Amino acid sequence: xxxxxxxxxxxxxxxxxxxxTAIVIDxxxxxxxxxxxxxxxxxxxxxxxxxxxxxxxxRQGYMLAGERFCRKIPxxxxxxxxxxFTPEVVQGRRIVLTTTNGTRAVHKAMRADFVLSxxxxxxxxxxxxxxxxxxxxxxxxxxxxxxxxxxDGLCAGLIIDRLKAxxxxxxxxxxxxxxxxxxxxSSKECVAERLTASSSGKRLIKMGFGRDIESCAQLDTSGIVxxxxxDMIIVG
Amino acid sequence: xxxxxxxxxxxxxxxxxxxxTAIVIDxxxxxxxxxxxxxxxxxxxxxxxxxxxxxxxxRQGYMLAGERFCRKIPxxxxxxxxxxFTPEVVQGRRIVLTTTNGTRAVHKAMRADFVLSxxxxxxxxxxxxxxxxxxxxxxxxxxxxxxxxxxDGLCAGLIIDRLKAxxxxxxxxxxxxxxxxxxxxSSKECVAERLTASSSGKRLIKMGFGRDIESCAQLDTSGIVxxxxxDMIIVG
Numbered sequence: 219x220x221x222x223x224x225x226x227x228x229x230x231x232x233x234x235x236x237x238x239t240a241i242v243i244d245x246x247x248x249x250x251x252x253x254x255x256x257x258x259x260x261x262x263x264x265x266x267x268x269x270x271x272x273x274x275x276x277r278q279g280y281m282l283a284g285e286r287f288c289r290k291i292p293x294x295x296x297x298x299x300x301x302x303f304t305p306e307v308v309q310g311r312r313i314v315l316t317t318t319n320g321t322r323a324v325h326k327a328m329r330a331d332f333v334l335s336x337x338x339x340x341x342x343x344x345x346x347x348x349x350x351x352x353x354x355x356x357x358x359x360x361x362x363x364x365x366x367x368x369x370d371g372l373c374a375g376l377i378i379d380r381l382k383a384x385x386x387x388x389x390x391x392x393x394x395x396x397x398x399x400x401x402x403x404s405s406k407e408c409v410a411e412r413l414t415a416s417s418s419g420k421r422l423i424k425m426g427f428g429r430d431i432e433s434c435a436q437l438d439t440s441g442i443v444x445x446x447x448x449d450m451i452i453v454g
Numbered sequence: 455x456x457x458x459x460x461x462x463x464x465x466x467x468x469x470x471x472x473x474x475t476a477i478v479i480d481x482x483x484x485x486x487x488x489x490x491x492x493x494x495x496x497x498x499x500x501x502x503x504x505x506x507x508x509x510x511x512x513r514q515g516y517m518l519a520g521e522r523f524c525r526k527i528p529x530x531x532x533x534x535x536x537x538x539f540t541p542e543v544v545q546g547r548r549i550v551l552t553t554t555n556g557t558r559a560v561h562k563a564m565r566a567d568f569v570l571s572x573x574x575x576x577x578x579x580x581x582x583x584x585x586x587x588x589x590x591x592x593x594x595x596x597x598x599x600x601x602x603x604x605x606d607g608l609c610a611g612l613i614i615d616r617l618k619a620x621x622x623x624x625x626x627x628x629x630x631x632x633x634x635x636x637x638x639x640s641s642k643e644c645v646a647e648r649l650t651a652s653s654s655g656k657r658l659i660k661m662g663f664g665r666d667i668e669s670c671a672q673l674d675t676s677g678i679v680x681x682x683x684x685d686m687i688i689v690g
Contacts, residue, residue: 225461225602225630366461368629393604393653394461400637417629 219387220354223374223395226361227319230326239353240330241344241377243337244360245369246418247298248320250337250434251283252444254300256453259309263444263451265321272314281308284316288425291316300433319367323360324446330356333446334454338373338409340440345380347443347454355381357395368416369434372409375402376437410435455623456590459610459631462597463555466562475589476566477580477613479573480596481605482654483534484556486573486670487519488680490536492689495545499680499687501557508550517544520552524661527552536669555603559596560682566592569682570690574609574645576676581616583679583690591617593631604652605670608645611638612673646671 224230243249252263264280266272269291272282283296283303290297296307298317315321327333332351336344348355357377359370375398382389382399391399405412413419413435422431445454460466479485488499500516502508505527508518519532519539526533532543534553551557563569568587572580584591593613595606611634618625618635627635641648649655649671658667681690 366630366633368632371629371633393607394602396604396648396651397602397607397633397637400640401633404636404640412632415632 219381219385220390221357221378221381221395222392223357223359223398225359225366225394226364227323227326228361228364230323230358232329234356235327235330237353238330238356239332239334239348239351240327241334241336241348241355241357242320242323242327242360243357243370243373244320244323245337245373245434246367246413246422247300247430247434248315248317248360249335250339251298251300251303252315252335252451253337253339253440253442255303255308255313256444257440257442258303258305260303260311260313262312264312264314264449265324265451266314266316267322267325269316272316275314279312280314281311282314286318288422288427299427299430301429319360319362323358327358328446335444335451336373336377338376338435338437340438340442341373341376342380342438343441344443345377345384348381349385362418367418369413369418371398372402372405372412374398375400409437455617455621456626457593457614457617457631458628459593459595459634461595461602461630462600463559463562464597464600466559466594468565470592471563471566473589474566474592475568475570475584475587476563477570477572477584477591477593478556478559478563478596479593479606479609480556480559481573481609481670482603482649482658483536483666483670484551484553484596485571486575487534487536487539488551488571488687489573489575489676489678491539491544491549492680493676493678494539494541496539496547496549498548500548500550500685501560501687502550502552503558503561505552508552511550515548516550517547518550522554524658524663535663535666537665555596555598559594563594564682571680571687572609572613574612574671574673576674576678577609577612578616578674579677580679581613581620584617585621598654603654605649605654607634608638608641608648610634611636645673
């Protein structure tokens with residue numbers, strides 16, 4: 219198995235995904251939110267790039283969720299805080315999600331044979347699922363405003379660590395993946411601190427979303443692996 | 455002091471260098487070669503982007519050095535192997551150097567107030583010099599064919615480690631810099647192995663330049679800090 223890591227959405231050329239399994243990572247917060255929503259019983263998540271697209275789908279009974287500049291979009295029922303996606307709110311619902319980086323990353327990865335979503339919450343489960351799909355793997359760090367985001371790189375490193383441990387075949391890793399694995403190895407005792415000190419973490423704390431960071435910093439608390447099927451994300 | 459790291463030449467927008475000290479890193483091999491050449495007594499290095507420019511300067515008494523696809527350019531006196539730049543060969547000489555990534559990176563950084571060249575060989579000396587220049591610092595990893603190169607990221611992490619240790623003012627680091635610092639911390643016992651396992655390292659070994667990797671993997675063996683002055687690189 220060959221593993222590559224793309225540092226941000228900006229770097230994601232479509233041809234890098236062909237014949238591969240893509241793992242999209244947006245730890246703060248889109249993919250953490252997807253995992254939490256599906257874990258809480260949401261039926262499906264429809265990732266869209268614009269607010270207009272989301273509003274169009276509202277008329278078909280979808281629940282609207284998402285953020286711009288970290289904040290809930292006016293008229294939407296939910297923002298992008300995983301803590302808002304409780305079973306009471308989302309069970310049995312179909313959700314439209316639009317976020318600044320994460321949902322864009324899913325769209326960029328669509329040429330892959332399979333598109334999974336990962337965060338710290340489901341890293342090991344996602345690594346296991348990727349191995350079962352028997353493709354080379356490209357990890358797409360969503361990043362933030364076209365820049366690398368520390369928490370996504372750290373999560374990529376964690377997933378590579380798990381892929382190496384769990385794969386029965388030999389694993390080749392590109393230079394950026396090796397760097398992220400090194401980052402994870404030097405950070406595994408202080409994952410929550412890394413998130414708090416990251417640019418996205420600082421921004422969320424400043425805007426009053428500090429509790430989201432705690433939720434997103436949990437390792438392997440979920441066995442849910444969100445998987446793209448057509449235009450929808452469902453439990454893989 | 456604020457520190458940013460750019461992952462490859464491809465990512466280097468000119469505005470990121472304004473009012474800053476740029477540190478250009480191309481461990482395998484351009485900046486290691488510059489340090490070695492100046493250490494061996496070369497008077498100056500003229501970094502040019504094309505073979506044609508280099509040939510034009512030959513008529514003015516410059517010694518031509520450089521590579522394309524790792525190999526010496528036909529008609530050039532020297533390639534890009536630091537080991538070729540001995541005092542016997544380069545003392546008192548002015549050298550034109552053209553390489554695939556490193557010299558291009560120097561040109562990209564030219565808008566900075568100061569442009570230094572770094573490699574593992576001079577990491578601590580370069581950090582000291584940057585502190586004395588009293589600017590925010592942007593480290594430009596040259597990378598390889600527009601991609602991130604592990605050895606350049608590792609060197610960036612090492613320099614950040616030294617900047618943090620030596621700076622008397624507080625140091626802020628962007629997310630990519632924090633990741634590279636983490637990479638360095640997890641690699642400091644195995645720097646040579648990291649270079650050997652990197653994409654550039656593997657390519658050089660395959661082409662018979664394994665000895666260059668050993669030379670470039672030495673830490674802090676030189677106090678030389680190449681510095682751009684006008685169009686020339688001289689001892690800073």
